[in-house]
Amino acid sequence: MKIALDAMGGDFAPQAAVAGAVLAAEQLAGKATIVLIGQEEAVRPLLLEHGSAADALEFVPASQVIDMGEHPAKAFQQKQDSSIAVGYKLLHSGAVDAFCSAGNTGAMLVGAVFTVKAVTGVLRPAIANFVPKLNDGFGILLDVGANAECKPEMLEQFGELGSLYAQYVLGIERPKVGLMNLGEEEGKGTPLTQAAHQLLKVNPHIHFVGNIEGRDLFNDKADVIVCDGFTGNILLKMAESIYDMMDDKKIHDPFFDKFNYEAVGGSPILGINDNAIIGHGRSTPFAISNMLLQGYHMAQSGIADQIKDTFKS
Amino acid sequence: MKIALDAMGGDFAPQAAVAGAVLAAEQLAGKATIVLIGQEEAVRPLLLEHGSAADALEFVPASQVIDMGEHPAKAFQQKQDSSIAVGYKLLHSGAVDAFCSAGNTGAMLVGAVFTVKAVTGVLRPAIANFVPKLNDGFGILLDVGANAECKPEMLEQFGELGSLYAQYVLGIERPKVGLMNLGEEEGKGTPLTQAAHQLLKVNPHIHFVGNIEGRDLFNDKADVIVCDGFTGNILLKMAESIYDMMDDKKIHDPFFDKFNYEAVGGSPILGINDNAIIGHGRSTPFAISNMLLQGYHMAQSGIADQIKDTFKS
Numbered sequence: 001m002k003i004a005l006d007a008m009g010g011d012f013a014p015q016a017a018v019a020g021a022v023l024a025a026e027q028l029a030g031k032a033t034i035v036l037i038g039q040e041e042a043v044r045p046l047l048l049e050h051g052s053a054a055d056a057l058e059f060v061p062a063s064q065v066i067d068m069g070e071h072p073a074k075a076f077q078q079k080q081d082s083s084i085a086v087g088y089k090l091l092h093s094g095a096v097d098a099f100c101s102a103g104n105t106g107a108m109l110v111g112a113v114f115t116v117k118a119v120t121g122v123l124r125p126a127i128a129n130f131v132p133k134l135n136d137g138f139g140i141l142l143d144v145g146a147n148a149e150c151k152p153e154m155l156e157q158f159g160e161l162g163s164l165y166a167q168y169v170l171g172i173e174r175p176k177v178g179l180m181n182l183g184e185e186e187g188k189g190t191p192l193t194q195a196a197h198q199l200l201k202v203n204p205h206i207h208f209v210g211n212i213e214g215r216d217l218f219n220d221k222a223d224v225i226v227c228d229g230f231t232g233n234i235l236l237k238m239a240e241s242i243y244d245m246m247d248d249k250k251i252h253d254p255f256f257d258k259f260n261y262e263a264v265g266g267s268p269i270l271g272i273n274d275n276a277i278i279g280h281g282r283s284t285p286f287a288i289s290n291m292l293l294q295g296y297h298m299a300q301s302g303i304a305d306q307i308k309d310t311f312k313s
Numbered sequence: 314m315k316i317a318l319d320a321m322g323g324d325f326a327p328q329a330a331v332a333g334a335v336l337a338a339e340q341l342a343g344k345a346t347i348v349l350i351g352q353e354e355a356v357r358p359l360l361l362e363h364g365s366a367a368d369a370l371e372f373v374p375a376s377q378v379i380d381m382g383e384h385p386a387k388a389f390q391q392k393q394d395s396s397i398a399v400g401y402k403l404l405h406s407g408a409v410d411a412f413c414s415a416g417n418t419g420a421m422l423v424g425a426v427f428t429v430k431a432v433t434g435v436l437r438p439a440i441a442n443f444v445p446k447l448n449d450g451f452g453i454l455l456d457v458g459a460n461a462e463c464k465p466e467m468l469e470q471f472g473e474l475g476s477l478y479a480q481y482v483l484g485i486e487r488p489k490v491g492l493m494n495l496g497e498e499e500g501k502g503t504p505l506t507q508a509a510h511q512l513l514k515v516n517p518h519i520h521f522v523g524n525i526e527g528r529d530l531f532n533d534k535a536d537v538i539v540c541d542g543f544t545g546n547i548l549l550k551m552a553e554s555i556y557d558m559m560d561d562k563k564i565h566d567p568f569f570d571k572f573n574y575e576a577v578g579g580s581p582i583l584g585i586n587d588n589a590i591i592g593h594g595r596s597t598p599f600a601i602s603n604m605l606l607q608g609y610h611m612a613q614s615g616i617a618d619q620i621k622d623t624f625k626s
Contacts, residue, residue, distance in 0.1 A: 180547060190462045214546065214547035215550040217554065230503055234493060235551060237526050237528040249568070256558075
């Protein structure tokens, strides 16, 4: 199995990317190979620095870089030899089994939709994010930003996509799906959440537990929390800020430490025909390494095929 | 000055309400009188229990109670001798200067709109909530639930209402107004936030600082954070759950302790012709007392008149 990494993606690339790849390669030895993609002149010297620890890594050159501030669609189309474009080409051709990048989020999304494409039947792929649970483990929240505005049918599908991910990647047997709303009662919310509630309620593929509220994000009411990308993005960034403020204040606790994005790695794009993961812009080597491990588990789980099977019918 | 309290409102009423009124009366001695409104048979014995400490309190009987689970509009109209309806009658007649309740939020909103009414020119009143700031003091977030769905013009007005509150009640000289969004760039977000951004940008009454993100809730980018009631409600409840979890884990810190809703009291309804504050359902005596102090400061500030003046033009 091969897991590709955009060596040029992220605020601390390529150093953090290469160091993260070395860390992940140690842990995946005998199970998967890490493939670094990036500018030869930037990456080669770093591989030499890491010495024999870097021997297990493969390298694929890509002459261009999509910067964090570039317009995603424009940059992706104009820079066909960028590390992100090359990564998706490798993924689409089957040369690698997962592609991870802490680079331009928009370009990662555009690349996913242009190359490996959305699964037939999926209206819009979503970005999922891990949510630490107070009692144990993680749940997932989606969408966290791919779709600022959603239709009810999209929220319904996010419930299905998230449920499959929770089941096949997180190993939760019958994931509980909750709809983020401003009240628990069925009639509460906006026209969007009211309509989505009705769709989710009768969807036979999921175990819908109804509306949940902002206070339920971290409890056990739902393993999969569905919302539009606007709400999800704001919640996610707020949760990250809570961790940052606690860390600044040297407040540490096993539960709150799970808010640290570094511990989980990245956010999978769900609803596409392959495995792609977007990392945090400020990813450290530890975060990069965890994103690669996550890419390995995702590829191993066969989640993309499960999604294709579900939406075929 | 007189500040009225719904003695029957909240999960721990009437005990917590009466105890909170006694606490507030001590602090407001010589400045304001607390007027308790409720069922005679429930409140009188509690006043006796508090002995001479309750002497400063006034009491107005109301034979009915609107329960937490009742349909707001129906209950308000059918129970014209409920503590909430009587409270609004006193407020509207000028017999009291502010009305506070930890009871049915919806009925408090309905009562506000039916009796004291929205200020002429205000499309929809909003519920504002305090947001602890990392460096110092509090900012405010609105709407947090009065309007699940909003039009751009409503968000613009929330910016004005919040700005006036921040200025006249919180004493912030030139409040910075931020629009909650999923990215800082002007074009980001939903059609709603994109359109609201354009309106806020050219509004001469406020100091608009642009879009802010979920991570900016607690920093100094904005004193007044504008969002639709769906987003605000979810953010608020999530923040409350963070405090609850920290409290359970006995993690205490001067900043994070400001997340405790008890410390601030309640959420003012802004954009109506008088001073009304909604308390948390599970308000303790300490929370009730702080809500009454807040009612006093709000009445003292003349904020309702400031809002009327601004929207007149």
